[in-house]
């Protein structure tokens with residue numbers, strides 16, 4: 415990084431970043447406006463807003479928003495802030511409503527954010543135009559069931575922003591085994607570290623066998639074998655453009671539709687197979703059960719959502735050294751016969767990602783340590799250069815290297831640098 419640099423963008427280079435990226439409150443403030451108020455930020459999965467009237471309250475960066483589906487089926491994202499004196503309109507995480515009435519002075523708004531009613535309207539003659547006081551709206555678009563919103567009033571479409579990551583979203587959604595995907599449940603936790611420590615983690619294959627040793631020891635040999643990708647040259651990471659990256663740990667499971675039928679189903683799912691076989695044909699059972707461990711890759715979408723195994727991981731920056739993580743478990747949205755599949759998927763999810771699981775607590779310890787260590791040696795850089803010399807373009811043109819290499823982080827920091835440099 416440049417000595418005496420004054421622009422935060424100068425603190426990231428192609429092979430290293432400055433430790434102050436995790437600790438400097440001014441850099442954090444700039445990230446909130448330059449990145450989180452300009453990017454497409456993930457806000458929901460469509461299954462959370464399946465019916466007209468469904469809503470969800472969440473955040474885009476640090477700004478509270480409500481995501482709704484109106485009576486015509488259109489999705490909206492708007493600031494969770496009354497146009498009168500700024501009270502939050504909705505404190506419920508999700509639900510169904512006809513609209514929102516502010517608890518302070520009862521201004522009421524429709525599901526599309528339009529101001530509908532004001533109590534005791536006398537006093538507002540000649541000084542208030544209702545049509546001008548809708549809730550502030552964010553652009554909202556969805557792809558493959560993933561709903562994103564942005565404060566950027568113009569600029570690229572969501573599809574252009576996702577670019578080559580769309581193929582991987584399509585593949586990820588195949589774990590419904592022919593059924594759509596729905597959210598099964600979620601849980602949240604905070605860690606005492608900067609949001610970029612999490613951003614770096616999802617396509618960091620290097621830490622897996624080290625940090626997740628206890629998880630590896632807790633699963634059956636078949637599962638452990640499937641995850642032993644460290645020395646497999648076919649396990650690779652691609653940079654997909656715009657900060658997105660994908661890490662393929664089990665490449666033969668990247669596209670679940672590709673199945674020559676020779677791979678046996680895992681013995682740990684025998685009871686699921688026996689149950690499903692009572693009502694579903696063999697091919698359908700195979701499809702659903704084969705998808706039960708996810709898709710064999712982790713997809714990281716800049717800046718706030720990643721997709722891995724059978725869940726989405728959503729990050730929300732709170733302050734320079736505090737980040738909220740939400741794990742959203744997903745499964746097929748099918749007939750009741752699939753309940754056993756979704757129950758089992760939740761158990762697998764809890765085993766790794768759950769608060770009493772083996773994986774996430776171990777990751778969180780690592781993230782806390784990065785934050786604490788980053789305060790030491792402020793002049794020492796954070797390295798993201800692993801595999802730089804062996805990175806090549808894939809046939810699709812994606813910068814590609816081994817799954818243990820830091821290609822994903824370099825991709826994210828290249829996007830970070832570009833956005834932080836813009837004025």
Ligand code: FES
Nearest residue numbers: 496498499516519
């Ligand atoms: S602050 Fe919402 S109605 Fe007054």
Ligand SMILES: [Fe+2]
Nearest residue numbers: 621622625777
């Ligand atoms: Fe991890």
